[in-house]
Amino acid sequence: MxxxxxxxxxxxxGERDGDDARGGLRAALAGLTTRGRSFLAAGIAAGVCAYVLGQADLLRVGLLLAVLPLVSVVVLHRTRxxxxxxxxxxxxxxxxxxxxxxxxxxxxxxxxxxxxxxxxxxxxxxxxxxxxxxxxxxxxxxxxxxxxxxxxxxxxxxxxxxxxxxxxxxxxxxxxxxxxxxxxxxxxxPRTEALPPARPAGESAGYGDGQQRALALAGDDDIIPRAYRHGDDLRRVHWRSTARYGELMVRREEQPQRARCTVLLDTRGIAYEGGGPDSAFEWAVSGAASVLVHMLERGYGVRLLTDTGSTVPGEGAEGFAGSGQNTADAAGLMLDTLAVVDHSDGAGLSRAHDVLRGGHEGLLVAFLGDLDEEQAALAARMRQRGGTALAFLLDSGTWLTGGAVTGAVEDRLRQLREAGWTAVAVPAGARLAELWQRTGGTQTQAPAADTYGGWS
Structure with missing residues (x-):
């Protein structure tokens, strides 16, 4: 835009009279260039020499040299x-x-x-x-x-x-x-990367009638009908309600609910080494931005969370909703927040843990820096029972040296995986799209329209 x-x-x-005019004239005199000051100095020097030597012609030259810059100042000062x-x-x-x-x-x-x-x-x-x-x-x-x-x-x-x-x-x-x-x-x-379709096991799609079912088990009297919409199965027409309301009504046997996704970004200063556009921290910020945009485009209610427990101003209780007219605005707000995010002074993930413990459903995607044993245990407890959690673990030390993943990182990965996380290590220069594909297993196609059981 x-x-x-x-x-x-x-x-x-345009200066007026009095003090304003005098102040403007002083400012104009201060605007003399090196050439103007040289002419003025040469004119004064020629005038002094003409007086000492008694040379009238030299005095005329000195006056010309001195007056020319002064006239330029006055003309420029009075120009409107x-x-x-x-x-x-x-x-x-x-x-x-x-x-x-x-x-x-x-x-x-x-x-x-x-x-x-x-x-x-x-x-x-x-x-x-x-x-x-x-x-x-x-x-x-x-x-x-x-x-x-x-x-x-x-x-x-x-x-x-x-x-x-x-x-x-x-x-x-x-x-x-x-x-x-x-x-x-x-x-x-931050730069965003297009992510391929992938679906972690057990994760549902962004929005659909089949996400959480509220079946009417007590008979027709408990069915809440709704107006017929183009594409509804005619076998779901509820004829008693159709006769009552005078328009075609269908059984609403399934209540739609939007899937949620929380993106956790670890911004602790002690969790990252180095700086610059190719640092581990910048990769984590770019990865968080890519996941946010990807999930918004697929209709998820998306929330951005940092280790300080803060979220994006303007988020609702379920985060920003995708697959609507405001998807671009929601993505813009989140990207604007990530544009200025910086290292925090915190030493742990306890605030983010408290926010997630207070209520979290759906997919959790975390971009984590260096973790000690205590913080790894705290991160492992962030995964809710029955929920899907993905962790991208960065070893910032290897980003500086370009070496292989250390044994300490392997221990942290094992600790997260034992808690039910799908955790992968992020080597220096890795592409998020490839890691994203790895977390999604072998299924890369979007689910069928009547399945509502995938992540694409």
Missing amino acids: DTAAAQRGQVPP YRVAGSRRLAPQRVETGAEARVHLRVDNVSRLPTGLLMLQDHVPYMLGPRPRFVLDRVEAGGRREVSYRVRSDLRGRFALGPLQLRLTDPFGMCELTRSFSAHDTLTVI
Whole structure:
């Protein structure tokens, strides 16, 4: 989605009389360039020499050298340009490593043409060099448009702006800078990876009548009918209710319930070593983002949970619901949260354990860093009885050295698997899609329409 922020101002601002005018004149004098200061110094030196030596011609040269920059200051100070600037981001949210284009537009809303303008936009150093543009004379009512690209390998929210205009005289003696006040924000979200269809044993699909059955066992009087919808089996028509309501009614023998998925992201600072875009922590954040988007697209009610026990603001009791009109908005909120997530100061997973113990149903997907024996035991207890739990265990030490999975990690995997988890180790540079396929077993096809018993 593109955004535009209008920034309007006058370059330079029109000073009134009194103190404002004197302050503006002082600011204009302070805007003398190196050339202007050199001319002024040379003129003063020539005037002193002419006085000492008694040379009238040298005095004329000195006056010319000294007056030229002063005249440029006065002319530039009294110039009134009314200029409007705007910035537009396309898009406003990008993944790490992807480029966004920033469009700048300058409108001359005054009745006078402008002189030479230098346009500069402030961007954080992570996004690249500071862009600068030289704009030729802009006619009255005219406009100029320029653009530049930004790119970041790091997640986060980055402020763009303020936009600056530099006004110079034709001789380059004086330069005045005026800034607009508006800023725009570019959000760099973690990179997401498309995941293949897979279904862990025992896990159900996102939404369907066959997920939890509420069969009417006491006869027709206990059946709660509903209006016929296109595609319903005609064998389920309830004729008594049809005669009563005057429209076709069917037996509602199964109550639909949306499947839930909780994605747990371990953000403890002590659980990860190293930093940068290729670190273990960034892989875990990217993996969590990929699973969230994948499950939302398949109709799950998705919740993001960290080791601090915090969730995404705006989540409902069952998380964000997928397979609806607001799926993109829900994914955007979660990705915006992951764009700024950082290491926590916590040493354990007890807060996340308390949240899950307070009520959790459905699939649990955890991205865990280094675990000691105590934290591994706590993580093992997070799996609810009868629920499906997947764990991706990262050994950040091997990410720094590129070595094989250590024996300590194998012990933690064994501890989780004994508790019923489907746990896999994440070696350095691993692709989540391959690990995701491994956790889903051999079944990779989506379940049939009347099965409602799979995860795709």
